[in-house]
Amino acid sequence: MKKIVLSVVLVVITVFSYAQQGEKNFIDQPYIEVTGTAELDIVPDMIYLAVTLNENDSKGKVSLETLEKKMKQRLTELGIDVTKDLTVEDLSSNFVRYFLKEKEVITSRQYILLVHDAAIAGKAIRALSEEDISNISLSKIDHSQMAQKRFDLRLEAVKAAKRKAEAMAQSIGQQIGKAVYISENQTYMPYVQSNVNARFMSDEAVSESYEPELSFKNINIKSSVNVKFILN
Numbered sequence: 001m002k003k004i005v006l007s008v009v010l011v012v013i014t015v016f017s018y019a020q021q022g023e024k025n026f027i028d029q030p031y032i033e034v035t036g037t038a039e040l041d042i043v044p045d046m047i048y049l050a051v052t053l054n055e056n057d058s059k060g061k062v063s064l065e066t067l068e069k070k071m072k073q074r075l076t077e078l079g080i081d082v083t084k085d086l087t088v089e090d091l092s093s094n095f096v097r098y099f100l101k102e103k104e105v106i107t108s109r110q111y112i113l114l115v116h117d118a119a120i121a122g123k124a125i126r127a128l129s130e131e132d133i134s135n136i137s138l139s140k141i142d143h144s145q146m147a148q149k150r151f152d153l154r155l156e157a158v159k160a161a162k163r164k165a166e167a168m169a170q171s172i173g174q175q176i177g178k179a180v181y182i183s184e185n186q187t188y189m190p191y192v193q194s195n196v197n198a199r200f201m202s203d204e205a206v207s208e209s210y211e212p213e214l215s216f217k218n219i220n221i222k223s224s225v226n227v228k229f230i231l232n
Helices: 002-028 064-077 091-098 118-129 146-170
Strands: 031-042 046-054 086-088 108-115 136-142 176-184 196-199 213-216 219-231
Touching: 031 146, 031 176, 046 064, 046 118, 064 108, 064 118, 108 118, 118 136, 118 213, 146 176, 146 219
Parallel strands: none
Antiparallel strands: 031 219, 046 108, 046 136, 086 108, 176 219, 196 213
């Protein structure tokens, strides 16, 4: 029984020793380590506007339900699907206010409106302003294919790393072999409000045909990877 246990221990030690030797062999090989980067500008196709309805804006003359009805009607006339692209943001506070029957409580509600380009955003802001709904601000911008574009950009970063390694190796009369290590660096995408230039309708309306001049900077995404290649 003791011999069997001893044999198992020897086998484990032998396997671990081979694993250590394998790792050591890799470290002892000459290799080149490079960083590959890739960058892409994307035109946003998901623009989120925060719209606040407040009975106080009309001095209590227009109810929240009437404001909501007018808002949905005007947005529908612009071809916006309000059942899909208009959502209530502060449902929890509305739930509480439902039980507050005091007359002095001013009811308000915030919505998030999704539009897909700056032109429609401008038309929506103008249409709502005509209904005395002017408390509108930008929430964020995004792209519908962001995940796929970020994935594709990672692949481009790896290809860039390979091209860099090949050029560096050729400069000293050598070639690269297979990649033995790939690591992605953490990247951030500051593409929310800081990337937006917008001018909203003021109280002093310029003309009946006036529409806000909205322009959105492209979303800039970056990817960076570290890759180690065997150096032949």
